[in-house]
Amino acid sequence: MTDGHSHNGHPKAPASFEVRILRQDGPGQPSYWERHRVEYEPEMNVISVLQRIAAKATTADGKHVAPVAWDCNCLEEVCGACTMVINGTVRQSCSALVDRLLAERPGEIELAPMTKFSVVRDLVVDRSRLFRALTKVKAWVPVDGYYDVGPGPRVSPETQEQSYPLSECMSCGCCLDACPQYLKVEVERLEGESAADFEARVNKEYDRSFVGAHAISQAMLFNSHPTGANNAGARLDALMAEGGIQVCGNAQNCVAVCPKNIPLTTSIGRAGRATTIHQLKKWFGA
Amino acid sequence: MATKRILVVGGGLAGLAATMKLAELGIDVDLMSLVPVKRSHSVCAQGGINSVNDLTRQQGDDEWLHFDDTVYGGDFLQHQPPVKEMAYWGPKIIELMDRLGVTFNRTPEGMLDRRRFGGTLFKRTAFAGATTGQQLLYALDEQVRRWEAAGKVKKYEFWDFLGPILDDNGTCRGAVAQDLVTMEIRSFPADAVVVGSGGPGLIYGRSTMSMACTGSAASRCFQSGAKYGNGEFIQVHPTAIPGADKLRLMSESARGEGGRVWVPRTPHDPRDPVTIPEGERYYFLEERYPKYKNLVPRDIATREIFDICVNEGLSVEKDRQCVYLDLTHIPKKELDRKLGGILGIYEKFQGVDPRTTPMKIFPAVHYSMGGLWVDYERSATGGLTVGSPRNQITNIANLYAIGECDYQYHGANRLGANSLLSCIFSGLIVAPGLENLLKGAKQAAAELPSSLFDQSRKQHQSRHDALLRRSGGGENPYLIHQELGDVMTKWATVVRRNDQLKEALGKVSDLYSRAKKCSLSDTGTWTNQNVVFTKALLDMFPLALTILKGALQRDECRGAHFKPDFAFGSLTATEAGERRRQAEAWCDRFEANNVKWLKSTVAQWTGDEVEITYEVVDTSLIPPRPRLYGLVGADDIEKVWKQRSAAREAVQDGNGSTAPATLAAAH
Numbered sequence: 001m002t003d004g005h006s007h008n009g010h011p012k013a014p015a016s017f018e019v020r021i022l023r024q025d026g027p028g029q030p031s032y033w034e035r036h037r038v039e040y041e042p043e044m045n046v047i048s049v050l051q052r053i054a055a056k057a058t059t060a061d062g063k064h065v066a067p068v069a070w071d072c073n074c075l076e077e078v079c080g081a082c083t084m085v086i087n088g089t090v091r092q093s094c095s096a097l098v099d100r101l102l103a104e105r106p107g108e109i110e111l112a113p114m115t116k117f118s119v120v121r122d123l124v125v126d127r128s129r130l131f132r133a134l135t136k137v138k139a140w141v142p143v144d145g146y147y148d149v150g151p152g153p154r155v156s157p158e159t160q161e162q163s164y165p166l167s168e169c170m171s172c173g174c175c176l177d178a179c180p181q182y183l184k185v186e187v188e189r190l191e192g193e194s195a196a197d198f199e200a201r202v203n204k205e206y207d208r209s210f211v212g213a214h215a216i217s218q219a220m221l222f223n224s225h226p227t228g229a230n231n232a233g234a235r236l237d238a239l240m241a242e243g244g245i246q247v248c249g250n251a252q253n254c255v256a257v258c259p260k261n262i263p264l265t266t267s268i269g270r271a272g273r274a275t276t277i278h279q280l281k282k283w284f285g286a
Numbered sequence: 287m288a289t290k291r292i293l294v295v296g297g298g299l300a301g302l303a304a305t306m307k308l309a310e311l312g313i314d315v316d317l318m319s320l321v322p323v324k325r326s327h328s329v330c331a332q333g334g335i336n337s338v339n340d341l342t343r344q345q346g347d348d349e350w351l352h353f354d355d356t357v358y359g360g361d362f363l364q365h366q367p368p369v370k371e372m373a374y375w376g377p378k379i380i381e382l383m384d385r386l387g388v389t390f391n392r393t394p395e396g397m398l399d400r401r402r403f404g405g406t407l408f409k410r411t412a413f414a415g416a417t418t419g420q421q422l423l424y425a426l427d428e429q430v431r432r433w434e435a436a437g438k439v440k441k442y443e444f445w446d447f448l449g450p451i452l453d454d455n456g457t458c459r460g461a462v463a464q465d466l467v468t469m470e471i472r473s474f475p476a477d478a479v480v481v482g483s484g485g486p487g488l489i490y491g492r493s494t495m496s497m498a499c500t501g502s503a504a505s506r507c508f509q510s511g512a513k514y515g516n517g518e519f520i521q522v523h524p525t526a527i528p529g530a531d532k533l534r535l536m537s538e539s540a541r542g543e544g545g546r547v548w549v550p551r552t553p554h555d556p557r558d559p560v561t562i563p564e565g566e567r568y569y570f571l572e573e574r575y576p577k578y579k580n581l582v583p584r585d586i587a588t589r590e591i592f593d594i595c596v597n598e599g600l601s602v603e604k605d606r607q608c609v610y611l612d613l614t615h616i617p618k619k620e621l622d623r624k625l626g627g628i629l630g631i632y633e634k635f636q637g638v639d640p641r642t643t644p645m646k647i648f649p650a651v652h653y654s655m656g657g658l659w660v661d662y663e664r665s666a667t668g669g670l671t672v673g674s675p676r677n678q679i680t681n682i683a684n685l686y687a688i689g690e691c692d693y694q695y696h697g698a699n700r701l702g703a704n705s706l707l708s709c710i711f712s713g714l715i716v717a718p719g720l721e722n723l724l725k726g727a728k729q730a731a732a733e734l735p736s737s738l739f740d741q742s743r744k745q746h747q748s749r750h751d752a753l754l755r756r757s758g759g760g761e762n763p764y765l766i767h768q769e770l771g772d773v774m775t776k777w778a779t780v781v782r783r784n785d786q787l788k789e790a791l792g793k794v795s796d797l798y799s800r801a802k803k804c805s806l807s808d809t810g811t812w813t814n815q816n817v818v819f820t821k822a823l824l825d826m827f828p829l830a831l832t833i834l835k836g837a838l839q840r841d842e843c844r845g846a847h848f849k850p851d852f853a854f855g856s857l858t859a860t861e862a863g864e865r866r867r868q869a870e871a872w873c874d875r876f877e878a879n880n881v882k883w884l885k886s887t888v889a890q891w892t893g894d895e896v897e898i899t900y901e902v903v904d905t906s907l908i909p910p911r912p913r914l915y916g917l918v919g920a921d922d923i924e925k926v927w928k929q930r931s932a933a934r935e936a937v938q939d940g941n942g943s944t945a946p947a948t949l950a951a952a953h
Contacts, residue, residue, distance in 0.1 A: 026812050041530060045635075048531040054816070055764035057807035066808035069815050073496045075532040076631055078420050079325040094531070095634050120467055121813035131322065135435050140428035141387035146310050146714070152384035154396035161623075164389040164415055167424060168627075171324055225387050 013040050017102060018060060019049055021068055022112035024119045028188070031119070034068075035060040046086060046093035046101075046111065047075055050123075070123040077259060080172030084123045085112040090177040090257055114177045118186045129185060130173050132206045133215035137238050141228045153226040166221040166267065168260045175213040175254035175264055181247050185209050210247040211239070213254035217267035223274065236271075236278040245271050288732040289314055290724045293461055293476035295447045295503055297323025299419070299706060300689025301482035302426035303713025309433035311721045316474055317430065318442040318463055320498045324427045327484050327496035328709065331419025332537035332628050334411035335383070335706040337376030339400060342408040349374045352410065354908055356704060359405040359583050360655070360697025361845040362884060362910040363516065365903055368662050368677075368694050371669040372711045379710050380412050386425040389414050391624065401542045401624070403702040405583040411703045416537055416627035422706055442474075446818055449506040450479055450685055451742040456511070458685040459731045459738060462746045466818060469811050471747050473739035475731040478720050480678075481507055482689040482713065485654040489826045489833070490779070491771015493651035494526055494535040504658055504691045505825040508832070512680045513659035514889045515693030515901075517829065518836035521700055521846050522779050523652030524587035525611055527632060533650035534635060536611060537628050538702040540645075541580040543621075546612045547571050547591070548644075549600040559602075559610055559644045570594055575916040582915055585699045585846045588649040592780045595648070602646055610644035651779060653705060655696040655846065656833075658687035659888055662694070668907050670715060675723035678716040684723070688712035693886070698845020753806065753817050760805030763820040770797050770823075770830060778833055782849050787838040794834060798827040828891050835896045836887040842879055857919025869922040873930060876912050884910060909934075 016039050024031040036053050037060040054067035072082035075094040082093040087101055087110050101109050117125035155163075176182045187205050189198045219235040222228035239245045245268065254264045292308055294301045297319040305315045317323065338352050353373035357364060384390060384398065390412050391399040400409040414421035433439040444466040451460045451473060460476040486501025487493035508514045525540065525547075526533040541547070548569045550562055571590060572579045582590075591609050595601040602608050613621060613629075618641045621629060632640045659681060663674035670677055678686045678694075688709070695708040777783075777790040801824055808816035842852050854872060859865040885900035912927055914920040 025810075043530050045529075045531060051531060051764070054807075055762060064807065066810060066814075067816050069813050073321050073325050073498050074327065074330050075497065075529075076330060076534045077634065078329045078417060078627075079321070079327075079496065081321060081325045097635070097637070100637075124813060127322075131324070131431075134428075135431055138432075138435075140432045141385070141425075142432070143385050143429075146307055146382060146429075148378040148381060149385075151381045152387075155392055156396050157392045157394060160389055160392045164391075164421075167389045167414075167421060168417060170329070170420070171322075222387070227385065228387055 013042070013099070014102070014107065016040055017098075018108045019053065020108060020110045021122070023068065023122045024113070026121055027118055034065065040098075044098035046096040046098070046109070047072055047082065049098060049109065050093065068123065069121040071125075078170060080170030083114060083172045083174060083177075085114060085177070086110070090114060090174045092172065092259055095259070114173060116177045116179075116182050116184050117173065118184070127171075127173050129206045129209070130171055130176065130212070130214065132203055133211040134171070134218060136207055136211055137215045137219040137235050138231050139215070139218040139222055141222060141225055142231050143227060155226075159224065163221055163224060165260070165262055166217050169214055169217060169262055170260065171214065172259065173214075174257045174259060178253035178257040179210075179212060180251050180253065181249045182210050182212050207243065209243045211243055213248075213264040213268060216245055216248075216271045217262060217264050220267040220270050220274075233278065236275050239271055240275050240279065245275055288730040290477040290727065290730045291316055291475070291732070292478050292480060292720060292724075293318060293474050294480045294482065295319075295461065296326070296482035296484060296689065296691075297427075297430075297441075297443075298326035298328040298482060298484055298689060299423055299426060299709035300713040301480070302423065302430050303710045304480055304482065304688060304716050305439055306426055306429045306433060307714050307717035308720060309430075309438040311717055313721060313724065315439045316442060316476065317439055318445045318447060318474075320444070320446060320466070322443045323430070323441065324424065326423060327499055328423040328706075329417070329420040330494065330496060330535060331422075331706055332416045332535060333403060333539035333542065334401060334413035334418045334703045335380060335422065336403065336410045336701070336703040337380045337412065337707065338373075338410060339377060339380075339398070339412075341400065342410055345408060347408045347410070349376065351408070352376060352406075355406045356695070356701055357697065357908055358911070358913060359701040360699050361913055362905055363519070363697035363844060363886065363903060364695060365662065366905060366907040367664045367669055370907055371715070372695060372708060374669065375711050375714070376707055379707060379714070383422055383425055383710070386429060388421050388425045390421075391415065401539060402581060403542050404538055404578070404581045404587070405701040411539075411542065413539065416539055416625045416629070419706060422710070446821075447481070447483070447503045447506065448746045449742075450510050450682065451739060452510060452682065453734070453738055455683075457683040459734060462742050464746070464750070464818075467813050469814055471743055471750060473743045475734065475739055477724055477727055477731045478684045478686060480686040480688060480716060480720070481658065481691060482687070482709075483691050485657075485690040486826070486829050487651055487654075488767070488822070489770065489830050490651040490774045491768060492529075492531070492533050492775075494523055494533050495652070500822040500826065501829050502822040502825040504687070505829045507658055507680065507682070507685060507687070508889075509825070509828055509891050510682070511890070512682050512685060512687075514656065514829070514832055515659040515886050516656035516698070516836070517654075517832040517889055518778075518840060518887060519655035519698050519846050520651060520779065520833065521584055521653040521655060522588045522649045524584055524591055524649050525647040526650030526652070527635060527645070528606070528608070528648055528650075529635060534631060535650075535652065536632065536645060536647050537625075538584070540611060540613060540625060540628065543624050544613070544616050545580065546615070547580055547587075547609055548612060549594055549602055549609050553599050554601070554604045559612070560614060560642070568600065578915060583699060584702065585848070586915055588780055589848060591649055608646040608648045611647045612644040613640055614642060614644060649780060651775065653700055654690060655693070655698065655700055656836075656887075657691045657693040660687050660692045660694050664904070672715065673718040673722050675719040675726070677719045678712055679719075686716055686720070688716050698847060750817065753820060754809045754811075756805045758805055760803045761800045763801065763804045763816070763823050766797055766801045766804065767823050767826075770794065770826065773797070774830060774833070778837055780848065782837050782847065783851065784838060784841075784849070787834055791831065791834045791838065794827065794830050798831070801827065828896070832889045832896050835898060836889060839898060840883065840887065842883045844883065856917050857922060865919065865922055866926070869919065869926040872919070872923050873912070873926050880910055
């Protein structure tokens with residue numbers, strides 16, 4: 001590709017551009033910046049940039065390095081895997097288009113791992129805490145079983161239109177990375193500790209820490225389902241326990257960064273009211 | 287006795303459905319996946335899931351017709367009993383998913399809303415916006431999380447299945463797998479292994495499939511002796527958005543909701559498409575297929591779009607092949623409600639609003655009808671015997687396959703919105719059979735001598751270590767993968783020719799030799815994606831060769847497998863008598879071809895090449911008939927065909943029997 005190639009409103013596309021990546025060889029190791037140079041192609045996204053870097057495995061200075069590790073799967077922003085911090089903003093790398101990134105910051109793209117989860121390697125982070133929170137709030141419909149016992153409850157289109165957006169949450173973790181109250185929890189395995197003991201200790205630590213906007217929103221999703229509501233009390237109890245909704249500082253960053261535009265703050269508001277009523281009912285034994 | 291356990295490999299719709307049902311039956315499950323199961327490729331399915339429903343029933347629809355549409359759409363290449371069973375379970379599966387809280391779209395009265403999909407005239411498809419696969423997967427993921435919390439399921443996410451462990455009798459006793467983070471390789475004793483690892487899209491380089499769809503798990507079973515059926519049947523989806531890293535699906539639901547496919551009658555017309563008058567637009571699907579219009583089955587839509595661009599030179603753009611998929615005539619509000627998800631994808635990745643500007647789309651590799659060969663037990667009524675351990679079993683004892691990676695349900699071509707159904711169905715049906723298998727087993731795998739498991743682990747460890755030692759100077763696995771994808775996409779997709787397939791076989795064999803000399807740019811022992819990818823790449827070749835060899839040998843047109851040199855073509859005569867004679871000849875040729883080719887391709891890996899045999903298809907429930915969507919002379923052919931069928935039936939009645947067609951040797 002030569003200078004002057006015109007594409008998608010980006011009249012002067014460069015022949016190549018630089019990608020700065022914050023790398024880390026493993027947990028607990030120091031991180032370091034590394035520069036790569038990538039040939040420009042039309043219609044690139046950050047995934048294709050990382051694919052070119054992996055194939056080349058050579059830095060801008062010509063040094064051979066191990067390919068940069070990153071997480072991805074669907075490449076169409078429905079699986080949530082490829083979340084990272086791109087030019088300072090947490091988002092999915094598949095939907096981060098190079099033309100747009102270069103338009104907002106010419107000549108360079110900066111990639112870093114999410115900040116609230118421990119780094120496994122380079123841009124790969126451990127987001128198991130996020131899934132653990134879904135267990136904590138019992139984010140499921142407690143059906144009797146999987147035999148055929150007829151249709152589910154009727155649902156009005158209005159309710160469906162309220163539930164569907166909440167159900168689009170792909171557990172990407174953007175809302176958590178942007179949240180000032182969601183603090184990184186890192187647990188190191190002790191010498192001689194069994195895998196099962198370590199997992200139990202990690203889960204205990206996760207359960208004490210803030211569940212985050214995504215899990216609060218999922219709790220509201222299942223509390224509004226006719227059968228899901230049978231567990232509503234248990235979900236509200238979880239949201240009132242340590243690491244629950246009271247940790248939310250109402251910064252509203254979550255809703256601003258959600259790639260699916262899920263009304264997270266609306267869910268948090270609903271959860272706040274529901275937990276208050278739940279508390280009052282408990283006091284008065286209703 | 288130690289507790290018996292089942293290992294499920296893959297946490298998409300099929301693997302999760304199996305896991306959840308097994309847990310309900312009281313069986314402990316290890317669930318293994320390359321990615322957190324909630325991020326499985328099933329999330330990419332957009333349009334919906336098919337079943338007969340109360341409304342279509344009153345329009346004359348029933349389960350039998352859904353079954354018929356599925357085998358007709360699949361050009362009769364599937365054994366019919368499993369397909370029949372699936373169609374009859376369809377309504378129950380949708381009710382189950384509804385109970386699990388799937389946010390299906392609703393009618394004003396609160397019932398499930400339905401849309402129409404390709405290959406049928408009924409509105410059978412239930413949907414949740416345009417992210418139905420995601421919504422179904424989440425419902426199953428939630429149930430499995432519930433069982434995980436209850437201690438019945440143990441997840442192994444970010445683990446790579448390296449192969450089944452077979453004992454001296456060739457019975458599967460577990461699997462070896464690798465932790466993608468720590469790179470630890472270990473054995474998992476299991477009383478049965480169920481592989482639900484999805485399709486092999488990455489063999490084609492870029493496709494609509496996700497990055498985890500390498501086909502490696504299926505290939506590793508294949509290389510361990512499992513048979514692979516109908517590999518050459520690869521569905522190319524008519525409408526995808528071309529991209530540098532991936533070809534993103536544009537759901538069939540866009541046409542189901544009224545989307546129209548067209549090109550300007552003037553090649554490469556530079557005008558803004560919305561300003562091009564109706565008279566200067568060529569709605570080629572509507573003109574060529576007045577009955578099904580834009581909703582012809584996928585293989586036909588794909589070939590027509592290909593034909594318009596390649597043969598007729600009517601591509602919208604000069605340098606790149608594409609046609610318009612137009613939704614701009616539909617009110618925005620309706621589009622947002624029914625298709626918001628997929629329109630968002632187009633907007634996000636192309637930077638253009640499809641509500642006001644027609645989309646540019648082109649076909650892309652999408653789904654593998656073929657997959658691991660599996661068995662079934664036929665019931666007295668022609669369905670499946672529920673609870674039989676033979677259902678979904680491969681030719682290796684205790685090794686099962688479900689979902690896209692089995693070959694069982696879609697024959698030569700899959701109908702839209704049938705894949706979500708077959709994935710969930712195969713996952714649910716495998717469970718009661720496994721329950722009975724476990725009941726009959728005398729010893730738990732965990733009690734077998736540890737030498738069996740150690741030995742298998744060591745084999746995989748030494749393969750891994752040998753790869754890590756190969757640093758510097760060799761071939762680059764990523765570039766070999768690109769070359770493989772280019773060869774496969776060019777010669778083994780929409781139109782297939784024997785000379786090209788022969789050339790492709792040579793090229794892919796060469797690439798395989800080169801791939802074996804790949805060297806790694808990362809020789810580390812922590813989260814080494816380079817070595818994991820290289821292993822997956824090596825395992826793509828046995829399947830790629832299976833696809834090519836199967837396609838080369840199959841000298842006919844069937845479903846997605848189209849060889850113009852063997853196409854029957856339309857009737858040309860206008861004079862009634864001659865036309866009748868042509869129709870008779872057409873039917874003769876059709877019958878002769880079926881005698882030769884109405885057979886499943888069954889491949890086995892000999893260690894360095896593919897060996898192919900053929901298996902007779904159980905067509906005892908619905909006799910094969912010509913697939914005539916839109917063919918010139920279809921009415922005449924159909925008339926001849928009906929007369930012949932009636933004559934055959936009369937003979938059968940005269941004999942006092944309804945002798946079913948020859949059954950497959952295995953059944």
